[in-house]
Amino acid sequence: MSQNTPEAQARIDLLVIADLVEPGSRVLDVGCGAGDLLHLLSTEKQVDGRGIELSQRGVNACVTRGLSVVQGDADEDLRDYPDDAFDYVILSQTIQATHNPREVLAQMQRIGRRIIVSFPNFGHWRIRWQLGVHGRMPVTHTLDYQWYNTPNIHLCTVLDFAALCGELGLHIEQTRMLSGDQDRRVKKPGRRDNLFAEQAVFLVSRDPA
Amino acid sequence: MTSKTTFEIGIDDTLDCGSERSKIEEKKRSDMSDTQNTNATGGPASTLNHQAHSATFGTDEPLTLDSGVSLSPFTIGYNTYGTLNDDKSNVVLVCHALTGDQHAASPNPTNQKAGWWQAIIGPGKTIDTDRFFVICTNVIGGCHGSTGPQDENPETGKPYGMSFPVITIADMVRAQTKLIDRLGIQSLFCVIGGSMGGMQALQWAVDYPERVFSAIPLATAPRHSAQNIAFHEVGRQAVMADPEWHDGDYYEHDTRPHKGLAVARMAAHITYLSEAALFRKFDRNLQDADKISYGFGADFQIESYLRYQGTSFVDRFDANSYLYITRATDYFDLARDHDNVLAKAFINVKTRFCVVSFTSDWHYPTAYSKEIVKALNAAAGNVSFVEIDTDKGHDAFFLDEPEMIATLTGFISSAAQQRGLNS
Numbered sequence: 001m002s003q004n005t006p007e008a009q010a011r012i013d014l015l016v017i018a019d020l021v022e023p024g025s026r027v028l029d030v031g032c033g034a035g036d037l038l039h040l041l042s043t044e045k046q047v048d049g050r051g052i053e054l055s056q057r058g059v060n061a062c063v064t065r066g067l068s069v070v071q072g073d074a075d076e077d078l079r080d081y082p083d084d085a086f087d088y089v090i091l092s093q094t095i096q097a098t099h100n101p102r103e104v105l106a107q108m109q110r111i112g113r114r115i116i117v118s119f120p121n122f123g124h125w126r127i128r129w130q131l132g133v134h135g136r137m138p139v140t141h142t143l144d145y146q147w148y149n150t151p152n153i154h155l156c157t158v159l160d161f162a163a164l165c166g167e168l169g170l171h172i173e174q175t176r177m178l179s180g181d182q183d184r185r186v187k188k189p190g191r192r193d194n195l196f197a198e199q200a201v202f203l204v205s206r207d208p209a
Numbered sequence: 210m211t212s213k214t215t216f217e218i219g220i221d222d223t224l225d226c227g228s229e230r231s232k233i234e235e236k237k238r239s240d241m242s243d244t245q246n247t248n249a250t251g252g253p254a255s256t257l258n259h260q261a262h263s264a265t266f267g268t269d270e271p272l273t274l275d276s277g278v279s280l281s282p283f284t285i286g287y288n289t290y291g292t293l294n295d296d297k298s299n300v301v302l303v304c305h306a307l308t309g310d311q312h313a314a315s316p317n318p319t320n321q322k323a324g325w326w327q328a329i330i331g332p333g334k335t336i337d338t339d340r341f342f343v344i345c346t347n348v349i350g351g352c353h354g355s356t357g358p359q360d361e362n363p364e365t366g367k368p369y370g371m372s373f374p375v376i377t378i379a380d381m382v383r384a385q386t387k388l389i390d391r392l393g394i395q396s397l398f399c400v401i402g403g404s405m406g407g408m409q410a411l412q413w414a415v416d417y418p419e420r421v422f423s424a425i426p427l428a429t430a431p432r433h434s435a436q437n438i439a440f441h442e443v444g445r446q447a448v449m450a451d452p453e454w455h456d457g458d459y460y461e462h463d464t465r466p467h468k469g470l471a472v473a474r475m476a477a478h479i480t481y482l483s484e485a486a487l488f489r490k491f492d493r494n495l496q497d498a499d500k501i502s503y504g505f506g507a508d509f510q511i512e513s514y515l516r517y518q519g520t521s522f523v524d525r526f527d528a529n530s531y532l533y534i535t536r537a538t539d540y541f542d543l544a545r546d547h548d549n550v551l552a553k554a555f556i557n558v559k560t561r562f563c564v565v566s567f568t569s570d571w572h573y574p575t576a577y578s579k580e581i582v583k584a585l586n587a588a589a590g591n592v593s594f595v596e597i598d599t600d601k602g603h604d605a606f607f608l609d610e611p612e613m614i615a616t617l618t619g620f621i622s623s624a625a626q627q628r629g630l631n632s
Contacts, residue, residue: 060615064616066624
């Protein structure tokens with residue numbers, strides 16, 4: 001069960017993202033926290049990495065590790081970046097906490113050729129069970145908050161996110177459906193993925209594959 | 210000024226650094242008499258290795274200013290701390306603020322007060338003199354050893370006064386390059402400074418990108434705003450309105466425009482603090498127990514504090530230098546020479562930047578720092594940015610702010626690693 005701790009889940013998520021990034025590319029990590037992913041990408045993939053992080057503690061941790069990170073907010077500060085500045089713009093476990101996820105994605109689409117987004121899947125059967133059968137707001141290891149204190153204000157399912165990509169004209173290149181220690185590579189996620197994936201990672205692109 | 214003595218202990222240029230400085234071990238003062246290359250090492254066996262210097266550039270090495278005027282001869286007073294390594298790659302240039310001086314990490318010889326950045330610079334400190342060779346110069350136009358309006362105009366044999374040429378931030382940097390060249394230093398590991406010092410750090414990276422490995426502009430701005438200029442103009446008019454100013458020729462009249470300069474300092478000092486800090490420190494507290502005087506004495510502690518700031522300032526600063534240096538910051542506009550697009554100033558700049566602002570700074574608010582960050586990002590620059598949460602206002606960069614220290618320490622040590630400067 002150790003794989004199901006939030007820490008272990010987070011690490012799987014980061015490793016999967018790192019796997020999707022081509023070596024030597026230019027990467028912007030939006031909501032980079034203490035810089036774990038940027039550090040991984042710069043040591044393993046030799047990327048030229050930049051980060052945005054809201055918390056002063058996170059920024060300080062990044063700067064101390066030699067990472068180039070600015071204090072800022074996904075909702076506000078992405079518009080300051082020029083078009084086509086990055087090969088990849090990454091939003092890891094952050095989209096559900098943004099005020100305007102559609103606008104954030106649109107900005108990412110403008111800034112980067114490819115976008116990688118990871119998020120907890122609100123369509124997972126355990127979440128549905130808690131709400132549908134018990135009639136309570138779901139609390140799981142990926143969504144470990146009560147309804148009254150959660151920062152996660154824009155939760156979505158795998159199918160919801162795929163639909164938004166379609167609306168924005170983003171082409172899904174690859175998705176990874178994560179559940180426990182399972183990592184399934186899926187070209188186009190379906191209803192079954194929406195029921196069994198705890199987390200999802202989407203690699204999407206402006207241009208058709 | 211009856212209440213002046215109340216604040217003489219514990220309060221220096223900022224609300225809190227006085228007490229902080231008192232904790233710092235006093236290093237033996239060095240002799241700053243105007244001798245060349247005086248070796249006056251500070252203190253007991255420490256690696257601060259403080260040396261006070263003065264470098265003069267003769268008529269064969271004139272300083273060509275932005276105004277087109279050529280300043281010659283000119284002198285730069287500067288202090289060094291630490292030891293230059295063999296390949297001269299460990300140089301940290303520390304740039305002082307508006308009314309600062311070169312005594313960053315050693316006591317000021319004029320008043321024996323601790324160096325203005327002794328909390329940051331020294332053995333084992335954030336700017337570690339065991340690792341780095343620190344240079345701090347008095348800016349050109351200043352009054353602490355570098356050529357300024359109080360010095361003799363060779364054409365007249367009298368002090369320059371208002372015949373001193375108007376200088377800019379770029380001129381200050383240009384003068385520093387003359388010194389760096391003379392010392393045989395090709396590249397600076399880091400240029401760091403707060404406020405006007407931050408402007409110099411930015412100017413260095415923009416004008417000499419291949420010579421600056423990293424830059425740390427703190428609590429600064431890419432240009433002076435209308436409000437910044439407005440406050441400076443109030444200060445300059447206060448100096449000029451003082452009858453003792455004599456159109457800048459007060460040296461000849463053996464007097465000083467102390468009253469005007471003190472008012473200028475008082476007005477400016479308010480902009481370096483924050484309302485929250487004033488409330489915390491002073492609120493409406495009365496100077497004399499619990500009664501008001503129904504007069505115009507310094508009833509309130511804040512009045513007494515400001516009067517002390519004004520009167521203590523005039524002892525250490527030349528009024529004409531104040532006019533020239535405030536003018537230099539007013540003229541500062543990094544984008545102006547780059548089609549008014551700040552990002553264009555940073556194209557091809559490979560310098561690593563760490564930009565720091567403070568939440569309660571209304572002199573150079575965070576929005577100004579964000580303009581710098583935005584422009585660097587637009588130019589594909591390499592920038593880190595932190596906004597430090599503090600109520601201590603603009604002058605917070607002088608203080609031992611733990612979050613600032615953590616940021617600077619982290620950035621400097623990782624930059625040193627990237628530069629191959631291992632301790």
